Amino acid sequence: MFGSATKFGLALVLAAGTAMTVAQAETRVTYKSAKAGSSYYQMGVEIAEALKKGTNGEIIATIEESQGSVQNVMEVRARGGDYVFTTPPALAEAARNGKGAFEGKGDPKFAEIRALFPIPSLTMHFVMAKSSGVEDFADMEGKTVLLGKGTFGATEGEKYLTLFGLEGKVKLADAELSNAVAALKNGQIDGFVTSGSWPAPNVVEAAASLPVNILSLTPDQVAETKRASINIPAGTYAGQESDILTTSLPVVAYTTTAMDEETAYQLTKTFWEQKAAMSDSAPWWKGVDKALMVNITGKLHPGAVRYYKEAGFELTEGQM
Template sequence: MKTNLFKLALSLSLTFAALESQAETRITYKSAKSSSSYYQMGVQIAEAIKAGSEGGMIVTVEESQRSVQNVMEARARGADYVFTTPPTLVKLAQSGKAMFEGRGDPKFNEIRALFPIPSLTMHFVMSEKSGVTDFPGMEGKMILLGKGSFGAREGEKYLKLFGLEGKVELAEVELSNAVAALKNGQIDGFVTAGAWPAPNVIEAAASTAVNVISLDDEQIAQSKRTKLVIPSGTYKGQDDITTTSLPVVAYTTTAMDDDTAYTLTKTFWEQKAKMGENAPWWNGVDQGLMVNIIDKIHPGAIRYYKEVGVELTAAQQ
């Protein structure tokens, strides 16, 4: 009798476990290097989706080396695959240009957008003591660009664009030491890119007087990047900062079913304010960033956006 009861209990347990497993929707979120802020965002999204779906949707965050890798993997990954990348890379993949030349695949045409996440935002931080309030004023100053990062490459590009190549001294200091170097006078300023508010810029503005340089419309046009305004008061002592950004979006493919894409998108937006309570960079994400999605949106996500009255372009649909 006891043996039969044990077998019945075991059978019921396995049945309930199977039902519970079937009730869960599992998503793989391909993000960035584990040391980056974008990986942290992925973890925050995973926690928010789990909470918002009451455990019905489980997101596992995967480390990635670069956005190009994320896009390339869309060729072979399944219906549970979500990844982040700038929209421009999706366009390049679909047209087989630049880093995707000779690596094209029809699967790239199945990539679909879900929602925007914080943009990579350029910050040009100068000590107030340096007296620099614009780009021409950087001539002859010691600037830290860092090495190998988007911010370093973009900063170097801007120095060339604005006639400063060879006219500034480049500091041989790691970006992680930028705030200390600025504070003790080793450098006059540093360049960094990331979601705003950027922790190192917050620290710099709080520990010493700084000027975060704005770009004018002509400079923004020269950069061929997206204009972004960081609101007054984001950093101590700073008014509105007009700068440039590289939009970043969460994508999936048409392999994901409409209901999953709908629930994922809906839960993200409904949880965003709560995420912003602990991580302020989410407060910079709003429906205004939807214009940065220059490609097609997943039908399931479109259903959500139409429900809440977000106007979509013809290209997005």
């Protein structure tokens, strides 16, 4: 009896020890990005799968739904070292400086925000039916264009029409962006404006449904928008024979200095090492490369810096 009890107790101790070893080996992080069902939420799911695969289960990411980038930054105030979130670099900078959406809501923790790696940018697409004859912005005069409502693309598209002398000269369709491809096919509109990581699903659908021209901006026009420039390679969309120069809103994955260096290092290293595999299953990851690093305007986490130096990335003084 006594011997059996001793063996049973020893087994419990060994089992508990094994469980503690597993628990110690596993690092859990929370990844907060966007609304469920959005492309950026799906990217979060893909990153979580890549982290689990690339670290043999040593890093497990839990995906949290978000109501937007401002909320993601605001939550830095109450989160710990396991928090990873996405936001445009401009918003992270605004939080640090207590400006814009963060005016009067400053917090010392905003100064602790540190970047890890870039993710696909919100990329502007100006999609016109080839039958409309529109090949540049000047040709849009008198045409009917769908901008949509309440999105970054709608706001940005309206700004560009004003910048390029088309305010009041383009008929704006009163419809939701979700109806854009059907309206374009039916001839109800001449084109639509959308933003999203490329290749954008609605642009893929439009280009596969009818001949389209996706407008390219000139370098001067890009400079006028004060946005980051981005190049969409030829062949991204059906019938696209040339590269498209357009603008984008960079998006970056961040954490804070509360995260330990080793975890930040492993997160960054695994992301870049798994990016090729992610690109095979989700083409929007093809738009992420070393060139996007220039869009990170604030400091990188020391763990991320360690990886980038090992991998031969060129960093700016402001990023280190």
